[in-house]
Amino acid sequence: MLQLTRAAAVLALAAAPQLALAHALLVSSTPQDGGVIHVGQLHAELKFNSRVDGARSTLSLVSPDGSTSSVQLDGQNSPSAVSGELGDLKPGAYTLRWQALASDGHITRGQIAFHVEP
Ligand SMILES: [Cu+2]
DSSP: OHHHHHHHHHHHHHHHHHHHTTSOOEEEEESOTTEEEESEEEEEEEEESSOBOGGGOEEEEEOTTSOEEEOOBOOOSSTTEEEEEEEEEOSEEEEEEEEEEBTTSOEEEEEEEEEEEO
């Protein structure tokens, strides 16, 4: 009986990391966090480690003057990515804030700071 309980505990521990992975964690992005890009139109794309609900995920852009605007998202071309046009960016420091709803119902948030140079 003790042996069975131990086996169950080991199985539960083994399964735990996979449950944690169901949260949408950012895997890669354009622009990258800490990235430097040139002025002009910028199309942002964020890739996650799991499926995300594009209709309930958001991107917002904080401009150098501190104003925040929501980014209209494209239709999802991948179930684990969200993307949208950031517009014609002037030089300065920007922050792209993201919020993603994963298929397990959990929301994760983060931000990507980047610089636009002339
Ligand atoms: Cu989760």
